[in-house]
Amino acid sequence: MRIIALLLLVLPAVLATYGIKLMRDAFFGELTDIFMHIIIQFIVGLGLFAGGLYFIGGFILHRDRKRHLIKGGKNNRYS
Template sequence: MMRIVALLLLFIPGLLAVYGIKLMRDAIFAEYYHVLLNSGVQFLVGLLLFGFGLAFIGGFVIYRDRKNNYRAIKNKDEKDG
């Protein structure tokens, strides 16, 4: 059950990051939304959404790795296993 909750917690910021990338791409290729004032505002909103999503997912992964005492690069003194 907790894994499903964790998956949902990662899914929502992931969608926000994807939508942010879409907003930035649309601002570059001149496809504007009427709610956003111009391409600069649209690009900035997309950048903020992408940054928030990326930071949330990165923070979640770092928190999980530190909690489980995982190190991707082992020290030379440590042995495998």
């Protein structure tokens, strides 16, 4: 079961890393062959980075909620 969780986290991490690379290349003016314009390359890189970060963050949040490691929520008396 842990190997499946590891594989579920590796793919979004690789996509987020590739998104950072695309944004960096767009910032320095290096156009990748599959994109027609540098702005499109930057937007795709930003989307890959945000999507990967969102998935990994959601996975960790779900795991911590399942183990009751998160403060707050519906029954928080301090909110």
